[in-house]
Amino acid sequence: MPVLSGLGLIAVLLLAVKPQRGDAPLGKGKRPSRPLTELLGDMVETQDTLFALLERRQTPQQARQLHFLTAVTSGLLAKASHDLADPHAAMLQARTAVLCADQADHNGLRAWLRGLQSMVAYWAGRYAEAVRYAEAGTNIAASAAGTTSVWLPVSAARGYAALGNSTKALSAIRAAEEAWNRVEPDEVDELGGICTFNQPRTLYYAADALAWLPDAADQAVDFSTRAVNAYANPNDPAWAFGDQAGSHSDLAIARIAARDLEGAVEAVRPVLELPPSQRINGIINSVQRVHQAVTRAGLAVEGRDLLQQIEDFTSTPLKALPR
Known part of the structure; x- marks a missing residue:
């Protein structure tokens, strides 16, 4: 499978897991473009194909691209496992993705994956762990400047709030709002879907923390x-x-x-x-x-x-x- 076709398939998966424009409002018969359970097979097959390609001889540039694609695909599978309430499987996929991101040497991707790990830990009730992942990613995102640089501090805010630390939670929300002034979309943002962050999600995460x-x-x-x-x-x-x-x-x-x-x-x-x-x-x-x-x-x-x-x-x- 050529690298570019891999990018195309991942783009399709990203669009499929994100509800498409024009769907009915919440509570009015809204359906995702495709149910998550229908996508899992394609995600796993894509990951298997990419791992098989990585076992072959590649040029350094091809290897970097393949590791980038494998990291994104593994990140999508981590999100899918999280949605299915399997935090253990989600963390395993996320850790696989982090190893691939290191091989791709892409800070934006590393930071995004720390955001995923923080999210999985938060919803699993491991709030201190959620803060730890978010803050580790924030340090990486400082050199990447993508929208993940907003996602990480506001993710930390949720963890701090759940732990009852209102001072640090409010400070993290302010840091996220200020980070928008420095955002420059990167390769991860260009994939769209869950790979990018936006203003409405900033409001939602802040509301989730303040609650x-x-x-x-x-x-x-x-x-x-x-x-x-x-x-x-x-x-x-x-x-x-x-x-x-x-x-x-x-x-x-x-x-x-x-x-x-x-x-x-x-x-x-x-x-x-x-x-x-x-x-x-x-x-x-x-x-x-x-x-x-x-x-x-x-x-x-x-x-x-x-x-x-x-x-x-x-x-x-x-x-x-x-x-």
Whole structure:
């Protein structure tokens, strides 16, 4: 397989795992362009083909390109494993990808993979580990200047917030916002899809961090409202159903903190209408955080219908579907 055809196949996979423009809004029959379970076979086959090519004799430039492609493909498989709630497999794929990125000697790719590792650790509840990966990647991203240089500090913010360190969380959010002034898209950004970061995701990650902090309730409402608005248009190239669902969940948590149960129900309702094929790991965890917020706020009696809906929703995650 020529290297350029490998790039083309990876581009197809990136587009396939990202919902296409023109899809219906959240909760209105939206479907991804192709279900994740249909893509896994193509991803694994692509990775196998690239590894087979790496076993052959290559020129130094070809070897670098093949390692770059293999790192990206392994990163996509790490994200797929994460979406299927298998953090162990996700980390194994990510570590394979890091080794390939080192062989490609590409700092932008190294930094992006640290972001993936931070994300996997965060949703697995390993918050200190999530911070460690994010900060390790931030040091690398300083010399790369791609959009990952924004993703990493705001990822660290989520980890710090989950650990209860509001000072470092708020500082990391500010660092992410300031990083936009220095961004210069690189080869990783050019792949698009999950390989690049954007302004709406910055708002969503900041909202996700602030939702952990009781002393940042007003900021949580502000950022989560802005994030929901940023994902309101499914025709926007930056739109993604997972991030939209997370933003709605964060707004629900912020409203629960203000004891606005009716507003929380309104915010999370579109998420609870998602079909099982879209109930990826991040969405399941986000909705479970809403459940926890209701009970912690002492609203279990008033919110029993919402709690039941969440329990029904989370009983059929994507990982439970036949493959």
